[in-house]
Amino acid sequence: MIPNHPQKAEDSARIKRAIEVATKAHEGQLRKTGEPYIVHPLAVKRILEEWGMDEDTIIAGILHDTIEDTSLTLDNIRKEFGESVAFLVDGVTKLSTVRTGMRDIDTYLPATKDNFLRLMIALGDDIRVLIIKLADRLHNLRTLSALPPDKQKKVAKETLEVFAPLADRLNMGLLRVELADLSFKYVNPRRYEELKNLIDKYNKSASKSLKKIEDEITKALNKEKIEFKISGRVKSVYSLHKKLAKHNQNINEIYDIIALRIIVNDITDCYLTLGVIHSLYTPMGGRIKDYIAMPKQNGYQSLHTTVITKDKRIVEFQIRTKEMHEYAERGLAASFYYNEQKLTDNYKKGKIEHLPTNLLWINELQTTAARLREGKKVDLKKLKLNLFADKIFVYTPKGDIIDLPKGALPLDFAYRLHSEIGDHVVGVKINGKMSNLNKKLEQGDVVEILTSKNQTPKSSWLDKIFTPHARGKLRRALKLPDPSNEPESKKKRKPRKV
Numbered sequence: 034m035i036p037n038h039p040q041k042a043e044d045s046a047r048i049k050r051a052i053e054v055a056t057k058a059h060e061g062q063l064r065k066t067g068e069p070y071i072v073h074p075l076a077v078k079r080i081l082e083e084w085g086m087d088e089d090t091i092i093a094g095i096l097h098d099t100i101e102d103t104s105l106t107l108d109n110i111r112k113e114f115g116e117s118v119a120f121l122v123d124g125v126t127k128l129s130t131v132r133t134g135m136r137d138i139d140t141y142l143p144a145t146k147d148n149f150l151r152l153m154i155a156l157g158d159d160i161r162v163l164i165i166k167l168a169d170r171l172h173n174l175r176t177l178s179a180l181p182p183d184k185q186k187k188v189a190k191e192t193l194e195v196f197a198p199l200a201d202r203l204n205m206g207l208l209r210v211e212l213a214d215l216s217f218k219y220v221n222p223r224r225y226e227e228l229k230n231l232i233d234k235y236n237k238s239a240s241k242s243l244k245k246i247e248d249e250i251t252k253a254l255n256k257e258k259i260e261f262k263i264s265g266r267v268k269s270v271y272s273l274h275k276k277l278a279k280h281n282q283n284i285n286e287i288y289d290i291i292a293l294r295i296i297v298n299d300i301t302d303c304y305l306t307l308g309v310i311h312s313l314y315t316p317m318g319g320r321i322k323d324y325i326a327m328p329k330q331n332g333y334q335s336l337h338t339t340v341i342t343k344d345k346r347i348v349e350f351q352i353r354t355k356e357m358h359e360y361a362e363r364g365l366a367a368s369f370y371y372n373e374q375k376l377t378d379n380y381k382k383g384k385i386e387h388l389p390t391n392l393l394w395i396n397e398l399q400t401t402a403a404r405l406r407e408g409k410k411v412d413l414k415k416l417k418l419n420l421f422a423d424k425i426f427v428y429t430p431k432g433d434i435i436d437l438p439k440g441a442l443p444l445d446f447a448y449r450l451h452s453e454i455g456d457h458v459v460g461v462k463i464n465g466k467m468s469n470l471n472k473k474l475e476q477g478d479v480v481e482i483l484t485s486k487n488q489t490p491k492s493s494w495l496d497k498i499f500t501p502h503a504r505g506k507l508r509r510a511l512k513l514p515d516p517s518n519e520p521e522s523k524k525k526r527k528p529r530k531v
């Protein structure tokens with residue numbers, strides 16, 4: 034488990050130097066709060082440290098506003114702090130230029146009104162840019178009261194629409210909740226207060242019976258010798274707001290205003306604990322969710338169940354391991370912490386293959402961003418589909434989880450496993466039954482690909498493929514030209530080297 038990131042006893046020499054440089058560069062500048070400007074980059078530094086980010090990211094966080102707002106240049110930064118820091122600062126600077134509509138990024142980014150998409154492409158190079166941006170946004174929101182009201186609303190709205198969903202995509206649960214609730218307070222203050230009071234009231238009225246439930250669970254789990262930690266979790270104001278909208282404002286249909294969270298040592302204990310809870314209380318039909326076997330799209334894992342207690346109270350339980358809990362709260366930042374070295378090395382080589390497979394969308398984003406920069410054609414509609422469409426999780430016969438976009442077909446699955454498998458497909462079994470290559474895969478399907486050495490790729494398969502990934506592999510196998518390799522501006526086709 035990630036230690037509680039205590040403030041380091043002392044900053045490294047490089048970090049100290051970055052603070053010096055930033056302080057000097059921002060000298061004389063004030064924030065809207067009236068404080069010296071350097072307070073802001075230093076706050077961003079602290080947030081990144083709390084998230085357990087690597088030194089380069091922390092340094093880039095300290096310097097993130099210097100290119101835009103001071104006379105410091107990217108060259109200065111590169112010379113003093115190296116390529117990686119310069120790259121990150123440049124990325125964060127470009128990100129804000131996308132938002133203020135400056136030209137820089139338009140030189141390679143096709144005109145699209147979709148700010149979310151523009152933002153995503155702009156940061157496709159290195160997801161650490163996004164993490165710095167999120168830390169920046171978090172501190173700006175925490176100090177938003179200093180801005181004039183119309184600005185407050187604008188920033189808050191953008192956060193709700195863009196940054197909070199991004200935090201969710203990265204499974205940074207704590208951040209998502211803080212961003213969403215801080216923003217919602219500015220976007221709809223009256224509703225915020227209303228719901229906050231409602232939650233507080235609910236919390237108070239439930240606390241006695243929750244205490245009783247905790248005691249019962251503690252006794253039962255001790256008897257089974259399961260080590261655990263139990264705590265209550267209160268729903269965030271914004272997610273309650275959204276859920277109420279979905280349920281016609283009927284609060285009686287919301288069962289997870291308060292949930293009890295149980296954290297145990299391993300997956301076996303998760304399922305044992307679920308059994309213990311169900312032997313104590315009556316589970317509600319259809320409310321058991323196994324996000325351990327079938328993680329959410331952002332990699333979130335947990336067992337959820339809603340039960341009716343002895344005194345007829347409806348309570349949701351969330352059961353997970355420490356690692357799952359860590360990942361649910363810190364998300365991508367937690368992966369960085371675990372894989373820091375590996376990831377950093379891979380970034381230097383331009384690879385991010387050590388990201389969890391459930392974050393493959395980041396990989397795709399990176400590829401697209403690179404293509405755009407090189408002036409190659411990109412189908413933005415398709416990209417958007419791939420980035421934001423719901424994923425499904427399907428299984429190999431051995432039980433490995435493969436994530437694919439909704440709409441994927443057996444050949445997509447085969448090519449995802451390996452091109453050698455894709456090229457030699459003769460048939461497919463879905464959930465043990467022979468099926469055909471046109472059959473859309475469904476969440477949870479077990480897919481077995483049948484192959485033969487003598488099979489060769491067929492051009493008719495192009496109609497039986499959904500993902501660009503598989504299409505690219507098949508086209509290569511068929512030796513078809515890759516249509517997207519053509520620079521957008523060139524009308525004439527260059528002769529292809531084969």
Ligand code: MN
Pocket residue numbers: 073097098169
């Ligand atoms: Mn900033």
